[in-house]
Amino acid sequence: MMTNPVLPNYISIPVLSLLLILATWSILLRRDRLWQKLLSGFRVLLILGLAFMINLRPQVKRYNTEIELKNIDALFVVDTTISMWADDYAKNKTRMDGVQETCDSIMDQLAGSNFALIRFDNRAQILAPFTQDSRSVSDAFSTIVNPDPYYAKGSSLNVPIDTMEELLISSSKKEERKTVIFFISDGEITDGSQLASFKELEQYVDGGAVLGFGTEDGGKMKVTNSYSSKNVTDPETGKDAISKLDEENLKKIADDLQVDYIHVREAGDISYLVETIKNGSSIRMEEAEMIHYEDIYYYLAMGLAALLIWELISIFVQRKL
Numbered sequence: 001m002m003t004n005p006v007l008p009n010y011i012s013i014p015v016l017s018l019l020l021i022l023a024t025w026s027i028l029l030r031r032d033r034l035w036q037k038l039l040s041g042f043r044v045l046l047i048l049g050l051a052f053m054i055n056l057r058p059q060v061k062r063y064n065t066e067i068e069l070k071n072i073d074a075l076f077v078v079d080t081t082i083s084m085w086a087d088d089y090a091k092n093k094t095r096m097d098g099v100q101e102t103c104d105s106i107m108d109q110l111a112g113s114n115f116a117l118i119r120f121d122n123r124a125q126i127l128a129p130f131t132q133d134s135r136s137v138s139d140a141f142s143t144i145v146n147p148d149p150y151y152a153k154g155s156s157l158n159v160p161i162d163t164m165e166e167l168l169i170s171s172s173k174k175e176e177r178k179t180v181i182f183f184i185s186d187g188e189i190t191d192g193s194q195l196a197s198f199k200e201l202e203q204y205v206d207g208g209a210v211l212g213f214g215t216e217d218g219g220k221m222k223v224t225n226s227y228s229s230k231n232v233t234d235p236e237t238g239k240d241a242i243s244k245l246d247e248e249n250l251k252k253i254a255d256d257l258q259v260d261y262i263h264v265r266e267a268g269d270i271s272y273l274v275e276t277i278k279n280g281s282s283i284r285m286e287e288a289e290m291i292h293y294e295d296i297y298y299y300l301a302m303g304l305a306a307l308l309i310w311e312l313i314s315i316f317v318q319r320k321l
Contacts, residue, residue: 001146002293003056016048023048037058043307053317058300059293070179070185070281071170072113073130074208076103076137077164078144079185081120081155082232083243088219090266095213099184100141102141102211106182107134109274113281121147121155124163130171135293146223154191157249161196168204180277181203185251187212188247195249198256207277209270210254212263214245256268275311 005012022043027037077086078099107115108136114130121220127140164181171179188253189195222230234241247263254261262270 001034001060002061002316003273004059004293005051006057008057012052012098016052018046019109031216037070043311046171047304047307047311050300050307053298054300054304057295059111061293069132069147070110070112070177070278072110072180072277072281073116073117074106074110074113074180075130075164075167075179076106077118077120077160077172077183077223078103078141078157079120079157079182080144080147081146081188082221082223083155083188083242084225086219086221086243087213088215088217092309094222094276095186095219096144096146098213098267099211100113100266101181102264102270103141103184104138106274107137110278110281114171117141118160118163118167119144120160120163124160126163126167146221148223154180154194155188156191157185157187157189157253158196161198161201165201165204168201172204176282178206179204181205181257181259182208183210183250183257184211184213184248186214186243187248187250187321188243193250198253202258205257205259208257209260209262210250210257211275212245212261212269213248213249214243216245218242218244223304223310238244272280 008040027040027044030040032040033181075306080096084095084099086095087093089095091175109135112132115124115128115134116130117128117130117137117140119125119127128137131137168179168181171177219242221243223230223232231240233239245263251261260273262273264270307313
């Protein structure tokens with residue numbers, strides 16, 4: 001069994017603990033008999049315990065499940081240079097937060113496809129080869145952290161080309177497969193290099209998009225470690241460095257690959273494209289030897305609902321908790 005919390009424990013535990021303290025104090029102030037106070041306390045503990053367990057979102061592994069398979073290989077190529085931690089995504093989130101949300105949305109819509117992930121900064125790295133286990137790809141995203149500014153050597157969009165070609169060729173060799181690519185970046189080039197051509201890769205691509213994150217006004221970048229969090233400074237001015245979206249470079253890559261360019265402001269901005277890709281795929285049902293994670297929190301939710309209904313009845317009938 002594993003968990004996938006809705007709210008992090010550092011939020012849920014203090015909130016539930018405060019509710020427990022308030023409820024206990026209320027029960028102790030009553031003039032009920034001891035057994036009535038104990039019964040009320042037990043009900044409160046049970047309700048808050050169930051709420052805590054539901055928030056944890058427990059899941060169990062299932063094997064050899066019948067799944068809907070699509071003939072799609074979807075490759076994510078993600079810029080992980082420090083500028084991708086600029087804070088100009090929706091509601092002051094970082095661009096990388098937006099990337100995670102968007103890629104999770106794509107994997108949900110294209111469930112049953114194969115997914116792969118390449119990240120790049122000073123070098124390119126395959127974090128996940130093509131796999132039907134989208135959860136492992138999502139977990140691979142969670143290993144991406146903002147780079148040390150002393151390690152960062154400037155941004156180049158040319159870094160992942162060879163690695164992209166390696167995975168795209170491996171996909172193209174599969175019979176009756178469609179290869180789609182999602183190239184994700186803010187488009188900035190800061191190492192003085194010229195943008196190389198991606199046209200040689202177009203022959204291996206059947207669809208997808210170049211996804212741009214960021215804004216023209218730009219955003220500040222934070223460096224976070226175990227001890228502190230601070231803004232990246234511009235060494236020339238000493239002020240907070242600002243990273244801005246460069247759509248020209250991204251549109252050039254999209255043109256080379258013959259795919260759409262989309263400026264992503266929220267995850268839903270690409271839903272229409274993903275739906276088109278999904279509708280153009282073939283589907284088959286198959287017994288797959290793979291891990292599938294199944295939510296079981298709804299069993300706990302039914303118990304919690306029953307307890308809450310009982311409490312409502314108590315309030316209306318007995319005029320007390």
